[in-house]
Amino acid sequence: MSSIKLSGDSVRSYLRDIGRIPLLEHEEEILLGRQVQRLMEIKEIEDEMAVKSQDDLARILGITTLDLKRQLRAGTKAKDKMVTANLRLVVSVAKKYTKRNMELLDIIQEGTIGLVRGVEKFDPSRGYKFSTYAYWWIRQGITRAIAEKSRAIRLPIHITENLNKLKKAQRELSQINGEMPTVFQIADYLDYSVDEIKDLMCRSRQPTSLEIKIGENRDTALIDLLEDETQLPEMLLDRQSVKENIRDIIDELPEMQAAVIRMRYGIGEDVLEPMSMTSIGQVLNMSRDRVRTLENKALRYIRECPDSLVEYL
Numbered sequence: 001m002s003s004i005k006l007s008g009d010s011v012r013s014y015l016r017d018i019g020r021i022p023l024l025e026h027e028e029e030i031l032l033g034r035q036v037q038r039l040m041e042i043k044e045i046e047d048e049m050a051v052k053s054q055d056d057l058a059r060i061l062g063i064t065t066l067d068l069k070r071q072l073r074a075g076t077k078a079k080d081k082m083v084t085a086n087l088r089l090v091v092s093v094a095k096k097y098t099k100r101n102m103e104l105l106d107i108i109q110e111g112t113i114g115l116v117r118g119v120e121k122f123d124p125s126r127g128y129k130f131s132t133y134a135y136w137w138i139r140q141g142i143t144r145a146i147a148e149k150s151r152a153i154r155l156p157i158h159i160t161e162n163l164n165k166l167k168k169a170q171r172e173l174s175q176i177n178g179e180m181p182t183v184f185q186i187a188d189y190l191d192y193s194v195d196e197i198k199d200l201m202c203r204s205r206q207p208t209s210l211e212i213k214i215g216e217n218r219d220t221a222l223i224d225l226l227e228d229e230t231q232l233p234e235m236l237l238d239r240q241s242v243k244e245n246i247r248d249i250i251d252e253l254p255e256m257q258a259a260v261i262r263m264r265y266g267i268g269e270d271v272l273e274p275m276s277m278t279s280i281g282q283v284l285n286m287s288r289d290r291v292r293t294l295e296n297k298a299l300r301y302i303r304e305c306p307d308s309l310v311e312y313l
């Protein structure tokens with residue numbers, strides 16, 4: 001409880017501090033933006049030409065060393081002012097990502113890094129408000145940080161962005177239809193293939209630690225309840241052969257039964273891994289009970305086949 005209170009107090013203190021910072025008028029943004037642009041131009045030339053002293057840099061720029069120092073000082077001050085004046089925007093964006101396994105202050109920090117990058121890239125000659133432009137950079141800074149830090153397994157940035165689109169589509173379709181959307185509906189809504197949506201759903205799953213404590217008293221580690229599946233190479237080869245035979249049998253099943261079995265046991269090139277009955281129901285737009293019924297019918301058929309292979313499913 002104390003850590004939660006501390007975090008909440010820290011956020012309130014931060015919000016109180018940035019609330020005292022005045023916002024910028026559009027004309028101020030243009031003026032400050034030009035000064036920052038000049039600062040970034042000087043920095044770029046300095047880096048590209050590996051200039052060792054301000055005197056050398058001033059000669060390259062065709063100005064005096066005193067003018068160079070003034071421009072650097074003005075640009076740095078303008079950059080700081082643009083950043084601090086837009087910290088409330090960072091908080092506003094950060095609050096939309098508070099359920100992503102990161103503390104709000106950490107999200108704000110990453111959004112601020114994105115804001116700084118936005119200030120450096122801003123071109124005031126284009127005429128749009130800085131806040132409109134900065135929003136994208138703040139959001140990118142936050143989503144990239146979430147992708148890198150909030151998961152045990154780091155996902156590529158483009159996968160994380162697609163996962164965000166998937167979650168947004170699920171929310172919007174749920175509001176429109178009053179129920180959880182199927183994979184087919186999501187695919188149509190996002191103009192993705194069904195396979196792409198299924199792939200994203202698989203990637204969205206968070207791994208579970210084998211050391212996690214479960215049971216009524218939380219005194220048993222999950223790993224203690226798992227069966228040892230260690231197998232000799234010969235057994236693995238036999239299992240692969242059996243799977244090929246299973247595919248042949250599944251091809252004889254009615255279409256929906258075959259689809260359920262393939263998804264339930266992760267059989268086939270289009271199925272990445274075994275899926276739960278609930279997930280299968282979402283894909284096929286049917287209830288969990290209907291999925292179970294189709295699975296049972298399919299398994300009965302397989303058991304009746306000569307040299308039944310059902311134990312290997």
